[in-house]
Amino acid sequence: MVAFHTIKPGDRLYDCRRTKMGNTTMSRMGCWEVRIIEVDERGALASWNGNQPERWSAPRLSKLRRSPAKGTL
Incomplete structure (x- = not known):
């Protein structure tokens, strides 16, 4: 997690959360880049x-990460 006061223009952060894998009960960890x-x-x-x-x-913004979760990218 990132402290809001440490965020600067130009940073590349990651939004990581669990997402469903189509029409099933299985899920996976997904990470998306936030610029x-x-x-x-x-x-x-x-x-x-x-x-x-x-x-x-x-x-x-404070829920974002500095690096992606393991095994997502």
């Missing part, structure tokens, strides 16, 4: 998985 564009006191402008940048709040 930080701009940071202010309330949150940041971030691009998730190469999509258009959007505003992310500080609590949402």
Whole structure:
């Protein structure tokens, strides 16, 4: 997990969480890259998985990781 005050523009963080594997009860750990564009006191402008940048709040950003989970990338 990342402390919000340590995030800087240009950082590449990872959003890791469990996802379903299609139409089954099995799941796997998935990680997506989050690129930080701009940071202010309330949150940041971030691009998730190469999509258009959007505003992310500080609590949402604090759930990201500096490195991907083992075996995901």
